Amino acid sequence: MTNILIADDDSHILQLVNIHLSEAGYKVFQAKDGTEALEILNRQACDLAVVDVMMPFMDGYALIKEIRKKYDIPIILLTAKNQIEDKEEGFRSGTDDYLVKPFEPKELNFRIEALLRRYDKQLDESIIRLGSTTINKKNYEVEVGDRTIILPLKEFELLHFLSSNPMQVFSRDHLIEQIWGMDYEGDERTVDVHVKRLRERFSKFTDDFQIRTVRGVGYLLEARRR
Structure with a gap:
């Protein structure tokens, strides 16, 4: 709306x-x-x-x-x-x-x-708004109300990708390919670590969105309905 x-x-x-x-x-x-x-x-x-x-x-x-x-x-x-x-x-x-x-x-x-x-x-698709949260890929900043949060690059890219596709489930392999690239030599636990960090950062500031775990599949971002 x-x-x-x-x-x-x-x-x-x-x-x-x-x-x-x-x-x-x-x-x-x-x-x-x-x-x-x-x-x-x-x-x-x-x-x-x-x-x-x-x-x-x-x-x-x-x-x-x-x-x-x-x-x-x-x-x-x-x-x-x-x-x-x-x-x-x-x-x-x-x-x-x-x-x-x-x-x-x-x-x-x-x-x-x-x-x-x-x-x-x-408007550019690089700017995503979820309630009072703005995820801006033009300057790689996240604004929650009047607070500006600077994330490590891969955390930001993961949040931006999930926010661009709300309520869509992505496997860990798919997220690694999208964020880290096909040549990445690490394992899928990297995704789990980055999701955990994002949850810890934003749970204190906003309930505009949640990154949910879908057992046996991967993750999705759920935006709060208003």
Whole structure:
């Protein structure tokens, strides 16, 4: 399911957008200000953010700049203003699109769909998201909420491969071939050791996924359902 973050201090707007986006099949996370929005993003991976300009504690422009520092997601800016200066500031902050209040919920849906399609084309299979966990093969880092974990190379490659194929069982021989190569001279216990290390590392930080043992066959990665 696609997760949408809505940040707006107007409870009526939050309720309206939540109803229409939920009916459209999205899972909506609501924030009443920029600080709360960042807290949600730290614990929950979102696919798109809808951000109001005028909010207490942190306005929409500042929130967008903070999102851009860490998350590569499309952003729609909501505002009651329609001046070119406000649009300019919004785009300079990093928004992808701009919608003036009052707006038709259907138009917001159309803009969300268009942005998600655009970003889907840009996204690389090297980035995998499991709940609040992001496995990024571009920089070989794993992010769990606001924590960044650097793994040894083979542990990372094993986690990335299993995460790319969730709920699919792989034999130890197949994993050795995929991760270590056909010329590897070690034995299949190497896989067991690496799986054990991954379990020990991540069990302390997240339940977004589990690497399960399938007796007599091998291993599979199970992502938590939300």
